[in-house]
Amino acid sequence: MTGKVLSILIILSFVTVLVLVLPLGIAPNNASANYKNVTVWTRVNITNSRPEVLNVTFQDASNTSLRNITINAGNTKTVYCNVSVRDWNGFNDIIYLNATIWHSATSNYSAADSNNSHYTNNSCIINASTSLYIGWYVCSFDVYYYANNGTWICNASVVDNANTTGAGLGNNTFYSVYALNVTDGIDYGAVAVEDWTGNVTANITNLGNMPINVTVEGYGAKKGDGLAMNCSLGGNISVGNERFSTENVDWGLKIPLNGTSQLLSNLTLLKQNSSAVITNSTYWQLYIDSTNNPGGNCTGFVIFTAVAS
Numbered sequence: 001m002t003g004k005v006l007s008i009l010i011i012l013s014f015v016t017v018l019v020l021v022l023p024l025g026i027a028p029n030n031a032s033a034n035y036k037n038v039t040v041w042t043r044v045n046i047t048n049s050r051p052e053v054l055n056v057t058f059q060d061a062s063n064t065s066l067r068n069i070t071i072n073a074g075n076t077k078t079v080y081c082n083v084s085v086r087d088w089n090g091f092n093d094i095i096y097l098n099a100t101i102w103h104s105a106t107s108n109y110s111a112a113d114s115n116n117s118h119y120t121n122n123s124c125i126i127n128a129s130t131s132l133y134i135g136w137y138v139c140s141f142d143v144y145y146y147a148n149n150g151t152w153i154c155n156a157s158v159v160d161n162a163n164t165t166g167a168g169l170g171n172n173t174f175y176s177v178y179a180l181n182v183t184d185g186i187d188y189g190a191v192a193v194e195d196w197t198g199n200v201t202a203n204i205t206n207l208g209n210m211p212i213n214v215t216v217e218g219y220g221a222k223k224g225d226g227l228a229m230n231c232s233l234g235g236n237i238s239v240g241n242e243r244f245s246t247e248n249v250d251w252g253l254k255i256p257l258n259g260t261s262q263l264l265s266n267l268t269l270l271k272q273n274s275s276a277v278i279t280n281s282t283y284w285q286l287y288i289d290s291t292n293n294p295g296g297n298c299t300g301f302v303i304f305t306a307v308a309s
Contacts, residue, residue, distance in 0.1 A: 049088035049159045053168030054134070057082040058101070058154045061140060069172055073179030074145050074207035081139040081154040081170060083124070089160065091135040097158045098122045099139035104151040104171075116273055117146040124156075146209045146272035149176040167241040178306040179208035180269070186302065188286045193294065196251050197286045204304060206269040206278040214264045216282075218242055218257035219301045226259050228286065233296030241287045242300070251285045261305065268309045 060069045061078040071077040081099045085091075088294065100109055100120045107117035124139035154170045182204050188197040206212055218239050220227025228242035243254035246267045255262065266283060272278045288294065 009106070027143055046088070048160070048162040048164065050164045051085055051087040051094055051160045051166040053156050053166050054086055055159055056154055056156050056168045056170030058152065058170040058172035067172070068175055069144055070175045071145050071147055071177055071209060073177055074181060074216065076142040079172075080143050081121075081124075081141075081156055082127070083137045083139060083156040083158075083168070085135065085137065085158045087160055088133055088191045091131070091133055092128045093137070093160045095159055095161055097124045097137045097139070097156060099124055099154055099156045101141055101152055101154045103196070104153050105149045106148055109155055116146060117144065117148050117275055143174075145177065145179070145207055147174060149174050149209050164302045170191055172264040174209070177208035178210055178212050178308060179206070180212060180214065180304060180306040181205045181207050182304045186284050188284075191286070191288055193290050195287050195288055199248060200284045202282045202284055203279050204267075204269065204282060206272060208304075208306065209271055210269050211268055212306040213268055213309045215261045215305045215307055216244060216264060216302055217259070217261045217305070218300060219259060220300045224259055227300065228257060229294075229298035229300035231294040231296050231298040233294075235292035235294030237286070237288060237298060238291070241289060242302075243285050246280070247285045248283050251287060254283070254285055257302075261303075
C-alpha cells in the first residue's frame, strides 16, 4: 500500500513540474496576455535590384519642344530617345543602355533594321546623373527622309552589372512630307527666232516619305505675267510657247504652259523604299516666235510642286 502511494506522489510531482516549466519554454518575444498571438521581426538584405526605365521621351533633336517630328526632305533627321533610369544599387551599377525605334504599322521590335521602318542604337550615351540612383541616357538616330510616316515606338532597355534588365516605351508621330528635287535648270541652248529648241529633259526626284504627283507653273519675271521668258535686248517669249510632256514627243504633242498650276499627267513618283532613288523624267521644248522680236539672253522660271497623289 505504501509503495503505491509513493508511486502516485512521484507521478503527481512530475506532472506538476511539467506544468510549471512548459509555459516558460515557449515564451515569445512579444506576446499578448494569453499568448494566443505572437509577433516576430523579419529581415532580408537585397544584394541586387533590377534596374528600371522610368520614362522614355521620343523627340526631334533639333527642337525638343515639338511634340511631333517632320523629317528633312532629301536628307537625314536626328531624333532622340531621352531615357531616365533608376537602380537602387546606385546609378553606376548600370553598364549600358540600348534603344530601338520602329514604325508601329509596318515593323516590330525584333525586325531587321530598315531605313523605312526600323533603327537601332546599341551605344546610348550617359547624359547626366540626377541623384545617387537616377540618371539620364540619350539615344540618337539619324532617320532617312523616306522613313514611313505615322506612329513610331521607342523601346529602351537597360542592363546592370548582374545582367538583370529593365525596359520602357515611348512614342511619337512622323509627319507626311511631300518634297521633290529637279534637274538644276532647263537650258534650251542657242536658237534663232522662229525656230524650235530640241527636247530638254528635266528629271524629278521624290525627296519625301509619300507618293507624289507634280504640278508645273511658268512665268517670266513674276507669277501670272503670261510670259515664259524675258529677254535682255528686248522682247519676250509668251508662256504658251514653252511646252512639256511626260513622254519624249514632238513640240506639237506637248502641253503648253498657261501661267497657272498644271498637273503633270501620268506621272506619280512613289516613295523610296530602298537604296534606289525614285526619279522620273519630263521633257521640255520652246518655240521662239517673232511677235515680240526677242533678242539676247532670255530667262524665265518654272515652279515644280509636289502634291499628294
